[in-house]
Amino acid sequence: MDNVVVEIKNLSKLYRLGKNDVYALQGIDLKIHRGEFVALAGESGSGKTTLLNLIGCLDEPTDGNLQVLGQNVSTAGEKELAALRASKLGFVFQNFNLVPVLSAIENVEYSLIASAITDSERITRSRAALDRVGLGDRVSHRPDELSGGQRQRVAIARAIVHRPVLIIADEPTAALDKKNASAILQLLQELRKELEVTVVLASHDPLVLSQADRVVQLSDGVVIRDEKQGAT
Amino acid sequence: MILKLAIRNLFRNRRRTLLNILIISGGFLAVVIFQGFAANILDSTRWGAVNSQYGHIQIAAKKLWEKQSEDSFSDQQIKDPKPLQRKVAEISGVKSVSSRQTFYGLISNGDRSVAAQIVGFEPDIERGILEPEDVIAGEPFRTAGGGSSNIFRVAIGEGLAKIIDAKPGQNLTIIGQTADGGINAVDAEIVTTFRTVIQEIDDTTVFIPIELAGRLLDTDTAERLIVKLEAHEMVDRVLSEIKPLVGPEVRARSWLEVARLFNQTEEFFASQNAVVATIIFTLIFLSTVSTVSMSVAERTGEIGTLRAIGRSRSEIMTMFVAEGILLGLVGSFCGVILSYASASGISHSGMTIVIPGASMPIPIVIMFVLSAYVTALLATAVACVLATVVAVRKALKMKIVDALKYNI
Numbered sequence: 237m238d239n240v241v242v243e244i245k246n247l248s249k250l251y252r253l254g255k256n257d258v259y260a261l262q263g264i265d266l267k268i269h270r271g272e273f274v275a276l277a278g279e280s281g282s283g284k285t286t287l288l289n290l291i292g293c294l295d296e297p298t299d300g301n302l303q304v305l306g307q308n309v310s311t312a313g314e315k316e317l318a319a320l321r322a323s324k325l326g327f328v329f330q331n332f333n334l335v336p337v338l339s340a341i342e343n344v345e346y347s348l349i350a351s352a353i354t355d356s357e358r359i360t361r362s363r364a365a366l367d368r369v370g371l372g373d374r375v376s377h378r379p380d381e382l383s384g385g386q387r388q389r390v391a392i393a394r395a396i397v398h399r400p401v402l403i404i405a406d407e408p409t410a411a412l413d414k415k416n417a418s419a420i421l422q423l424l425q426e427l428r429k430e431l432e433v434t435v436v437l438a439s440h441d442p443l444v445l446s447q448a449d450r451v452v453q454l455s456d457g458v459v460i461r462d463e464k465q466g467a468t
Numbered sequence: 469m470i471l472k473l474a475i476r477n478l479f480r481n482r483r484r485t486l487l488n489i490l491i492i493s494g495g496f497l498a499v500v501i502f503q504g505f506a507a508n509i510l511d512s513t514r515w516g517a518v519n520s521q522y523g524h525i526q527i528a529a530k531k532l533w534e535k536q537s538e539d540s541f542s543d544q545q546i547k548d549p550k551p552l553q554r555k556v557a558e559i560s561g562v563k564s565v566s567s568r569q570t571f572y573g574l575i576s577n578g579d580r581s582v583a584a585q586i587v588g589f590e591p592d593i594e595r596g597i598l599e600p601e602d603v604i605a606g607e608p609f610r611t612a613g614g615g616s617s618n619i620f621r622v623a624i625g626e627g628l629a630k631i632i633d634a635k636p637g638q639n640l641t642i643i644g645q646t647a648d649g650g651i652n653a654v655d656a657e658i659v660t661t662f663r664t665v666i667q668e669i670d671d672t673t674v675f676i677p678i679e680l681a682g683r684l685l686d687t688d689t690a691e692r693l694i695v696k697l698e699a700h701e702m703v704d705r706v707l708s709e710i711k712p713l714v715g716p717e718v719r720a721r722s723w724l725e726v727a728r729l730f731n732q733t734e735e736f737f738a739s740q741n742a743v744v745a746t747i748i749f750t751l752i753f754l755s756t757v758s759t760v761s762m763s764v765a766e767r768t769g770e771i772g773t774l775r776a777i778g779r780s781r782s783e784i785m786t787m788f789v790a791e792g793i794l795l796g797l798v799g800s801f802c803g804v805i806l807s808y809a810s811a812s813g814i815s816h817s818g819m820t821i822v823i824p825g826a827s828m829p830i831p832i833v834i835m836f837v838l839s840a841y842v843t844a845l846l847a848t849a850v851a852c853v854l855a856t857v858v859a860v861r862k863a864l865k866m867k868i869v870d871a872l873k874y875n876i
């Protein structure tokens with residue numbers, strides 16, 4: 237149990253669109269262990285984002301059981317889930333989602349705003365996180381003064397600065413060129429080892445999938461393949 | 469961090485922020501100017517009322533206050549007013565105590581006669597009535613100068629003078645009813661024609677020395693004592709000091725109890741102020757709702773992201789409310805400066821206004837009313853905070869996953 241970060245049993249997510257019911261996910265069973273690097277694969281519309289949102293405790297399942305870090309997502313309250321996300325999860329988004337009026341370091345600091353640490357510690361840790369992603373010389377740049385790859389690095393710094401257990405990344409490289417995409421991927425790989433963090437990402441990019449040590453293939457809301465690959 | 473975010477977000481869309489600040493300060497200005505203007509009119513009315521009509525405190529027989537028709541004339545009078553007058557005059561803060569006798573009579577200057585309100589007063593003690601600036605023809609109205617003939621003089625209101633075509637220098641006959649019900653008449657010289665700020669007085673009133681009134685009515689009582697004070701605020705204290713001095717038949721009342729017109733004016737302005745303030749703060753509220761709503765709509769993705777990374781609804785609300793408050797503060801600050809500058813500008817411009825019931829235009833002066841500024845400040849703050857809450861609450865109801873679909 238200690239080793240299981242995410243446990244999913246017979247999970248379904250139903251969207252009601254007028255009279256039509258759309259099952260975005262149907263009968264998913266999945267266990268993700270600490271330190272894994274899992275890629276959710278599948279065509280557009282296959283349910284990757286829906287599943288990631290559920291694992292990220294951003295949404296509630298229609299049916300089935302979802303445990304994230306021992307927390308039952310269906311029964312937990314909004315505040316508990318927010319606290320869980322703030323302390324144990326890190327998010328990386330396709331379009332970086334940085335706060336435009338904040339500098340790189342301020343964006344990172346924002347992740348620590350509710351932590352019981354001093355201002356100086358918050359700044360030290362944020363600076364260290366930016367150093368780690370290779371942006372030590374860009375701390376006071378605003379997002380619009382940074383390239384796409386740099387922005388995603390800031391976002392990753394924001395996602396790791398509070399030492400999460402699980403990083404959730406929805407198409408983290410889709411908005412980047414090949415070179416930046418592989419650099420970001422490399423960075424996530426390194427961080428996973430350094431910080432012993434679990435990474436779950438969604439992508440339809442073969443390059444990304446080749447880097448993962450486990451690929452979960454979705455199609456029409458159903459897992460059609462789940463296999464480990466390569467050596468970890 | 470919250471303040472930093474608020475400032476930067478406000479700067480992010482300068483034009484929109486500026487527009488909102490403009491609306492807030494404009495509203496602020498309107499409220500302050502309107503209230504300052506009203507306060508000035510009230511204040512002049514108040515001084516006018518106190519000076520020329522009511523005094524700060526009036527002392528009269530209880531039966532006069534109660535005005536029962538079966539009471540006789542003498543029941544409604546203060547008997548032997550002089551000692552009371554002297555004692556009240558010794559209370560600190562009292563500027564003057566004078567007696568008055570008001571009654572209705574006929575006045576005539578030969579061919580024409582007309583009913584008039586006759587006010588017997590003590591022109592040498594009671595200042596404020598018939599000040600030199602009220603005199604439009606003849607001489608200032610005084611009796612001092614020695615010799616009993618000096619009491620046979622009257623001052624006639626401008627409107628009344630016109631009706632009977634009376635001029636200073638002419639004789640006027642006043643006919644009235646004596647204390648025991650007989651008819652009596654006295655002759656006096658018109659020495660003054662006057663114009664006060666209150667047209668009603670000018671159209672109906674003849675002022676005469678109280679000694680002349682005593683002669684006409686054949687009495688040495690007084691209808692009432694008029695007490696004038698050094699400041700409006702002393703009324704309550706002096707009232708309480710007068711109480712033990714008067715007998716059981718007599719009661720002292722503050723002018724506010726007596727002055728119906730003033731009370732109505734005050735109520736009128738109070739409700740006007742409230743209506744204007746409500747309209748303006750509604751405007752401020754609505755414009756802030758629209759500003760914040762636009763900002764919230766643009767920042768839906770940001771809100772979703774912040775919530776995703778664990779920020780609570782209340783933290784996000786706080787962030788926006790800080791913006792709202794800041795907007796309100798800056799707007800109010802500009803409003804204060806704008807209002808103060810415009811108020812002194814208007815006050816010094818020499819513009820005048822004609823108000824109903826006043827006989828001449830009075831200068832427009834915008835009084836500095838601290839409470840107007842404070843009210844405007846508080847109301848702006850409330851309007852801005854409320855507007856933010858209204859605008860943001862909707863966005864916070866959205867599910868995180870839906871908010872995340874918006875680009876940041």
Ligand SMILES: Nc1ncnc2c1ncn2[C@@H]1O[C@H](COP(=O)(O)OP(=O)(O)O)[C@@H](O)[C@H]1O
Pocket residue numbers: 251252253258259260278279280281282283284285286287
């Ligand atoms: N909010 C929603 N309302 C209705 N249908 C939705 C909503 N979100 C996703 N879907 C549907 O759920 C399915 C899975 O979508 P999604 O998880 O976004 O797929 P992917 O991320 O793999 O492209 C799609 O058919 C999509 O149209």
Ligand SMILES: [Mg+2]
Pocket residue numbers: 284285286
């Ligand atoms: Mg997707």
